[in-house]
Amino acid sequence: xxxxxxxxxxxxxxxxxxxxxxxxxxxxxxxxxxxxxxxxxxxxxxxxxxxxxxxxxxxxxxxxxxxxxxxxxxxxxxxxxxxxxxxxxxxxxxxxxxxxxxxxxxxxxxxxxxxxxxxxxxxxxxxxxxxxxxxxxxxxxxxxxxxxxxxxxxxxxxxxxxxxxxxxxxxxxxxxxxxxxxxxxxxxxxxxxxxxxxxxxxxxxxxxxxxxxxxxxxxxxxxxxxxxxxxxxxxxxxxxxxxxxxxxxxxxxxxxxxxxxxxxxxxxxxxxxxxxxxxxxxxxxxxxxxxxxxxxxxxxxxxxxxxxxxxxxxxxxxxxxxxxxxxxxxxxxxxxxxxxxxxx
Numbered sequence: 001x002x003x004x005x006x007x008x009x010x011x012x013x014x015x016x017x018x019x020x021x022x023x024x025x026x027x028x029x030x031x032x033x034x035x036x037x038x039x040x041x042x043x044x045x046x047x048x049x050x051x052x053x054x055x056x057x058x059x060x061x062x063x064x065x066x067x068x069x070x071x072x073x074x075x076x077x078x079x080x081x082x083x084x085x086x087x088x089x090x091x092x093x094x095x096x097x098x099x100x101x102x103x104x105x106x107x108x109x110x111x112x113x114x115x116x117x118x119x120x121x122x123x124x125x126x127x128x129x130x131x132x133x134x135x136x137x138x139x140x141x142x143x144x145x146x147x148x149x150x151x152x153x154x155x156x157x158x159x160x161x162x163x164x165x166x167x168x169x170x171x172x173x174x175x176x177x178x179x180x181x182x183x184x185x186x187x188x189x190x191x192x193x194x195x196x197x198x199x200x201x202x203x204x205x206x207x208x209x210x211x212x213x214x215x216x217x218x219x220x221x222x223x224x225x226x227x228x229x230x231x232x233x234x235x236x237x238x239x240x241x242x243x244x245x246x247x248x249x250x251x252x253x254x255x256x257x258x259x260x261x262x263x264x265x266x267x268x269x270x271x272x273x274x275x276x277x278x279x280x281x282x283x284x285x286x287x288x289x290x291x292x293x294x295x296x297x298x299x300x301x302x303x304x305x306x307x308x309x310x311x312x313x314x315x316x317x318x319x320x321x322x323x324x325x326x327x328x329x330x331x332x333x334x335x336x337x338x339x340x341x342x343x344x
Contacts, residue, residue, distance in 0.1 A: 040052055040053040040055065040056035040057075041056065042056050042059045042060060042063075042212055043177050043178040043181065043211050043212065044177055044178070044211065045211075049123065049126060051085065051087065052078065052081070052082035052085050052088075054074055054075075054077050054078035054081055054082050054088075055075075055078050055082050055085050055087050055088055057074050058070075058071040058072075058074040058075045058078060058088075058091060059071075059087065059091070061074060062091065063212070063214070063215055063244070063247075064212075064214060064243075064244050064247070065244070065247065066244070066246075066247040066248040066249055066250070066290065066293065066294070067290075067293045068095065068098075068293060068294055068295055068334075069292070069293045069294075069334050070293065071091065071095075072092075072095055072333075075088055075091055075092055075095075079092075083115075084115050084118060084119070085115065086111075086112045086115040086116045086119060086130035086133065086134065087130075089108040089109075089111040089112040089115060090108070090112045090130070090133055090134075090137065092104070092108045093105050093108035093109050093112060093137050095295065095333070096108055097140070097144070098295035098297055098298060098333070099295065099297070099333045100297070102141065102144060102145050105137070105140075105141050105144075106138075106141050106145075108137070109134060109137035109138045109140075109141050110134070110138070112130060112133055112134035112137055113130075113131060113134025113135060113137075113138065114134075115130070116128075116129075116130030116131045116133070116134050117131060124168070124169075124172055125169045125172040125173055125176060125179065126169075126178070128165045128166070128168040128169040128172075129165070129166070129169045129178065129179055129182060131165040132161075132162045132163075132165035132166045132169070132182075132186075133182065135158050135161050135162045135165065136158075136159075136162050136186070138158060139154070139155035139158040139159060139162070140155070142154050142155050142158070143155050162186070166179075166183055166186070170183070175209060177209060177210055177211035178211070180205050180206070180209035180210040180211075181206070181210035181211060181212075181215060181216060181219075183205065184202050184203075184205040184206035184209075184210050184216070184219060185206070185219050187201065187202035187205065188202035188203065188206070188219060188222075188223045192223065192226045192227075199223055199227060202223065203220050203223050203224075206219050206220050206223075207220060212243075213239075213243055214240050214243035214244040214247075215240075217236045217237075217239040217240040217243070218236070218237070218240040218244075218250060218253070220236040221233045221234075221235075221236035221237040221239075221240060221253060221257075222253065224236065225253070225256065225257050225260075230257050230260065230261050233257045234254065234257055234258075237250060237253055237254045237257065238254075240253075241254070246286070246290075248286075248287040248288075248289075248290040248291075248293070248294055248302075249287070249294075249298075251283045251284075251286045251287040252283070252284070252287040252302050254283045255280045255281075255282075255283035255284040255287060255302075255305070255306075255309075256280075256305065258276040258277070258279050258280035258283065259276070259277065259280040259284075259305065259308075259309045259312075261274070261276040262274040262275075262276035262277035262279075262280060262309075262312070263277075263312060266312060273313055277309060277312055277313050278313065280309050281306070281309055281310065281313065284302060284305065284306035284309060285306070287302050288302055288303060288306065288338055288341060289338045290338075291303075291335035291336060291337065291338050291341060292334060292335055292336060292337045292338070293334070293335075294334070294335050295333055295334065295335065296327055296328060296330060296332065296333060296334055296335045296336075297328055298335070299327055299335030299336070299341075300324045300325070300327040300328035300335075301324070303323065303324055303327055303341060303342075304320050304321070304323075304324035306344065307320035307323060307324070307344055308320050310344055318344060323342045323344075326342055327341070327342070
């Protein structure tokens with residue numbers, strides 16, 4: 001799921017947000033009386049799974065429209081009405097991370113795993129897929145609460161179990177779009193952080209076999225961004241925006257890529273104001289226009305990067321850190337409205 005931050009900054013829950021990352025599971029158990037036309041499945045157009053209408057609504061609010069506030073409201077209903085759905089808890093874990101509510105992160109990670117184990121008796125593919133997600137989330141909690149030095153060895157042990165569960169799911173149906181979305185994001189994350197890993201293989205999996213496409217394209221764009229292949233990153237960002245227009249995090253991703261291009265060009269010629277910096281300003285602004293539907297910490301980061309970008313454009317010395325912290329330290333989970341942001 002994972003904000004669209006770079007992999008030096010790719011954090012586990014944002015990745016999981018993005019495919020959740022891809023993250024879903026099935027609340028309603030299979031039975032001969034279920035009408036497939038009523039299945040709520042954001043991943044499959046054929047042979048849909050009965051994931052649950054509230055869960056599907058939250059998923060689309062988060063990933064298709066970028067309205068995290070609405071998604072959380074719907075997820076609170078889904079906890080009551082679709083309580084066996086692992087995707088509900090995975091998405092809530094992601095939001096808890098954004099608020100740095102690590103107790104809730106642990107609770108929702110555990111609930112993801114527990115509900116996935118129950119699901120595995122009825123739907124082995126999706127059950128094992130979300131066992132992997134639950135373990136992955138637990139590993140993320142271990143690292144953020146215990147620190148890298150102490151937590152990483154434990155998380156790496158859990159990673160072996162994650163890969164085992166993914167392998168079980170893959171043997172059942174290697175073409176499954178939900179599996180390929182989640183596995184593609186995980187493989188890409190690992191390939192960008194571990195030596196001798198194949199990023200192109202993960203990108204190919206996302207492009208050819210993962211659904212929904214707007215999340216797959218977004219993951220590919222992030223992958224190319226981290227590889228420093230900015231033209232390809234922009235191309236896939238445009239593809240993501242064509243299917244999820246005006247999504248604030250995808251607009252933010254495009255702004256990041258353009259800002260990185262412009263920063264490099266300006267470093268080579270200090271008298272030049274690259275057009276990419278001006279274009280990045282436009283997309284940062286568009287993302288921040290929807291700030292009240294995003295977690296405040298994400299808003300603070302977008303605002304900070306916009307501030308730094310403006311300093312490069314006009315050579316001013318805006319105090320970006322304290323301005324960012326004013327947003328981050330405000331009460332509540334959500335960002336302020338655009339007109340309440342500190343002026344730049």
